[in-house]
Amino acid sequence: xxxxxxxxxxxxxxxxxxxxxxxxxxxxxxxxxxxxxxxxxxxxxxxxxxxxxxxxxxxxxxxxxxxxxxxxxxxxxxxxxxxxxxxxxxxxxxxxxxxxxxxxxxxxxxxxxxxxxxxxxxxxxxxxxxxxxxxxxxxxxxxxxxxxxxxxxxxxxxxxxxxxxxxxxxxxxxxxxxxxxxxxxxxxxxxxxxxxxxxxxxxxxxxxxxxxxxxxxxxxxxxxxxxxxxxxxxxxxxxxxxxxxxxxxxxxxxxxxxxxxxxxxxxxxxxxxxxxxxxxxxxxxxxxxxxxxxxxxxxxxxxxxxxxxxxxxxxxxxxxxxxxxxxxxxxxxxxxxxxxxxxxxxxxxxxxxxxxxxxxxxxxxxxxxxxxxxxxxxxxxxxxxxxxxxxxxxxxxxxxxxxxxxxxxxxxxxxxxxxxxxxxxxxxxxxxxxxxxxxxxxxxxxxxxxxxx
Numbered sequence: 001x002x003x004x005x006x007x008x009x010x011x012x013x014x015x016x017x018x019x020x021x022x023x024x025x026x027x028x029x030x031x032x033x034x035x036x037x038x039x040x041x042x043x044x045x046x047x048x049x050x051x052x053x054x055x056x057x058x059x060x061x062x063x064x065x066x067x068x069x070x071x072x073x074x075x076x077x078x079x080x081x082x083x084x085x086x087x088x089x090x091x092x093x094x095x096x097x098x099x100x101x102x103x104x105x106x107x108x109x110x111x112x113x114x115x116x117x118x119x120x121x122x123x124x125x126x127x128x129x130x131x132x133x134x135x136x137x138x139x140x141x142x143x144x145x146x147x148x149x150x151x152x153x154x155x156x157x158x159x160x161x162x163x164x165x166x167x168x169x170x171x172x173x174x175x176x177x178x179x180x181x182x183x184x185x186x187x188x189x190x191x192x193x194x195x196x197x198x199x200x201x202x203x204x205x206x207x208x209x210x211x212x213x214x215x216x217x218x219x220x221x222x223x224x225x226x227x228x229x230x231x232x233x234x235x236x237x238x239x240x241x242x243x244x245x246x247x248x249x250x251x252x253x254x255x256x257x258x259x260x261x262x263x264x265x266x267x268x269x270x271x272x273x274x275x276x277x278x279x280x281x282x283x284x285x286x287x288x289x290x291x292x293x294x295x296x297x298x299x300x301x302x303x304x305x306x307x308x309x310x311x312x313x314x315x316x317x318x319x320x321x322x323x324x325x326x327x328x329x330x331x332x333x334x335x336x337x338x339x340x341x342x343x344x345x346x347x348x349x350x351x352x353x354x355x356x357x358x359x360x361x362x363x364x365x366x367x368x369x370x371x372x373x374x375x376x377x378x379x380x381x382x383x384x385x386x387x388x389x390x391x392x393x394x395x396x397x398x399x400x401x402x403x404x405x406x407x408x409x410x411x412x413x414x415x416x417x418x419x420x421x422x423x424x425x426x427x428x429x430x431x432x433x434x435x436x437x438x439x440x441x442x443x444x445x446x447x448x449x450x451x452x453x
Contacts, residue, residue: 010296012048012059012304016384016409016442019049019062023083026437029069029076033432035420036403037074038394041450042133043405043418044068045386046121047443048109049083058226059294059304063089064109064121066135067407067440069418072451076418076434084108084121084129085137094125103127103150104140110153111445115164116185119449122153124169124202133449146187149177153445154263156206159340163188165211165245169201171220171229176201178211178249191249195241200230200260205267205277206245207343212267212277212315213241213251216260218287226295232260232284240322242275242315254315254322260287261311265335268345274314280333280351281311281326305333305354310367328374331356332365334387334445338399348400348423350388364388364406366426377426382411384442390423391448400424403431405448407440416440 013019048062056062064084070077083089087105094105106126113120120128120141128151130138142148149168156165162183169176176196180189196213198220205212217238221231238258241251260282267277282290286307292300310327332351347370353363359376362384366375379385385406392402404421418434 010055011293011300011302012062012296013050013055015411017048017059017304019052019441020065020081020438021052023081024438025078025080027078029079029437030435031076031432032435033420033430035071035074035076035432035434036393039071039391039403039420040073041448042068042070043389043446043448044112044119044135045407045440045443045446046084046109046112047441048107049441051083051089056227057295058228059296060109061107061227062109064107064123065441066112066121066131067443068135069434069436071434079436079438080135081438081440082131082135082137084131086126086129086140103142104129106140109444111447113155113157113447114449115155115157115181116183118185122151122155124153125150127151143181143185143187146190147179148190149174151179152201152203154203156204156342157339158206159342159344165206167193167201167204169196169199171198175199176213178243193241193243193249193251195251195253197236199236200228202262203264203279205264205275207267207269207275209245209269210267210275211243211245211251212264212275213243214261214264215239215241215253216256217258218260228294232287234258234284240277240313240315242317252317252320254313254320256313256322256324259283259311262308263333263335265310265349265351266337266341266343266346268343270314270345272316273318274316276345277313277315278327278349279311279335280308282308303331303354303356305331306356307331308333309357310335310351328367329357330359330365330374330376336388336390338390338392338402340392341399346399350390350404350423350426352385352387364404364421364426366400366423375426377421379408384409385419386443387445388421389446389448391450398424407436407443409439409442414439 049065050062108121164181176193243251289306388404420432
């Protein structure tokens with residue numbers, strides 16, 4: 001669904017978010033500093049980049065564009081950007097004239113992951129689109145017909161079993177369907193989750209023994225005409241569901257305070273047997289302020305994120321009660337951890353911080369759960385980093401022995417660069433900076449895909 005308003009009225013089409021108009025490739029990229037020779041692979045990042053003249057009615061409705069940087073043996077071999085070639089890129093509607101749904105009419109603009117040897121560009125209202133390692137589109141992928149719903153853009157791979165856990169949600173019954181795919185990429189489990197409601201469930205939690213569902217108070221509302229038909233509801237009782245990873249698909253639901261979570265930093269079981277969920281939480285005011293930016297409503301704020309702060313829920317299976325607490329005051333989102341700690345207690349997590357709560361620039365933040373300390377790596381005026389992806393060092397022993405990769409946009413020079421930071425001290429000068437041949441619009445999520453050979 002597209003609008004006709006001039007693009008200057010839409011904040012997600014100007015500044016750091018202004019789309020690029022074409023696809024390019026660049027080779028033998030300039031590097032400042034020294035790239036670690038062990039970084040052999042590809043950093044891919046997804047984001048919304050509507051075609052010239054296309055004015056989406058919501059930031060999330062912009063067509064997906066992938067950006068990739070190939071690193072090998074201390075060199076930055078190439079950069080390329082490509083649209084994900086889906087029916088939606090050429091204007092195909094999600095709903096056909098006969099009322100049926102075209103699950104391939106995806107913008108595929110939220111995330112890109114690898115599993116079972118396939119690269120999948122994801123957007124949660126549709127099926128994934130497979131792409132090549134050179135970012136050319138292969139086509140829609142439904143796991144050999146076993147994926148019968150949409151697929152979340154935030155699947156979780158268990159670091160021990162290699163299984164991929166994911167879900168599809170819908171504003172209409174069945175509201176929630178849970179899937180597990182083997183390490184080889186074949187779906188081995190598909191079950192409807194009873195008790196879930198018509199909420200916007202962007203992410204979920206996976207622990208060593210449980211799956212965690214976020215049934216929170218942003219719910220389907222046909223009066224919302226932005227193309228993302230969900231609004232905050234004061235009458236919807238917010239809950240978090242906990243379900244065993246083995247056995248029947250039956251969740252225990254915990255009542256929680258009204259709040260919304262888009263991105264889970266991690267979920268795990270603590271020493272007391274509680275299920276812990278952490279991530280940036282919105283209250284109603286911060287959610288609705290952010291939504292005004294996402295749709296370009298009059299009076300929208302200057303930043304796409306207002307007021308989401310680190311939060312922790314502690315779900316006690318003995319008492320049946322959920323405790324919760326704020327963990328910090330900075331406005332943050334796009335949390336990441338060392339993926340080897342997925343579902344297990346972690347010490348370090350990282351996030352993108354937005355101006356607010358005393359911070360006057362965009363920054364990468366590192367949190368230490370053991371000491372309570374944080375590092376803030378500000379990027380300076382007019383510079384905006386993206387999500388920071390952790391890559392472990394080959395000979396590392398500590399949890400933060402490794403690197404953070406993030407693409408930083410610089411409005412002053414209308415350019416971008418890939419930073420390689422030392423995850424042990426993100427405030428130190430970058431280990432290496434790769435100069436990219438074009439400005440990369442601020443995007444959403446990405447992955448480091450190491451070479452397998």
